[in-house]
Amino acid sequence: MEWPALDPRFPVGPYASPGNVATAERIHAIATLEELPDRLRDAVAGLDNGQLDTPYREGGWTVRQVTHHIADSHMNAFIRVRLALTEDWPTVAPYDEKAWALLHDGTGPVECSLNLVEGLHERWVRLLESLDGDEWQRGFKHPKMGPMTIEAATLLYAWHSRHHVAHITHLRKKRAW
Numbered sequence: 620m621e622w623p624a625l626d627p628r629f630p631v632g633p634y635a636s637p638g639n640v641a642t643a644e645r646i647h648a649i650a651t652l653e654e655l656p657d658r659l660r661d662a663v664a665g666l667d668n669g670q671l672d673t674p675y676r677e678g679g680w681t682v683r684q685v686t687h688h689i690a691d692s693h694m695n696a697f698i699r700v701r702l703a704l705t706e707d708w709p710t711v712a713p714y715d716e717k718a719w720a721l722l723h724d725g726t727g728p729v730e731c732s733l734n735l736v737e738g739l740h741e742r743w744v745r746l747l748e749s750l751d752g753d754e755w756q757r758g759f760k761h762p763k764m765g766p767m768t769i770e771a772a773t774l775l776y777a778w779h780s781r782h783h784v785a786h787i788t789h790l791r792k793k794r795a796w
Contacts, residue, residue, distance in 0.1 A: 627676035630785035648777035655780040656737040662787040675786040687725045690732035
């Protein structure tokens with residue numbers, strides 16, 4: 620049997636929003652967020668500047684940009700969850716991910732984003748582990764994505780974590796790094 624070629628844009632598959640979410644799925648998503656800092660650090664460990672500046676796919680971001688993007692994206696997600704817990708369905712601001720990836724700080728060492736993700740995820744996981752049933756259903760309104768509960772955001776960002784780490788690890792495997 621011949622396996623289909625891996626789509627380099629979605630190495631863990633595209634995100635599929637689940638219907639009813641079981642408690643076990645939330646627990647697994649929180650564990651994924653807790654593991655991300657170590658998985659990301661391992662994914663970029665030992666890469667030199669040339670490797671960090673290699674796109675994970677043709678037309679894609681570099682490993683460096685992906686690493687900084689994870690920090691940018693997850694900072695925004697953490698703030699959105701905090702807003703959802705303290706306000707009644709606030710409208711959150713979107714941001715231009717591609718433009719952020721081109722800002723000068725995105726050309727710097729990945730260590731600063733690795734450290735940021737480590738501290739951010741420690742706080743995020745601690746917050747998520749404290750939520751009760753009703754709090755999981757609080758949410759925010761995103762101008763482009765529509766309303767999203769904290770529960771849905773948690774599952775989305777667990778996928779996002781696996782998705783981008785896989786970009787890096789698949790490139791490393793492909794290049795034998």
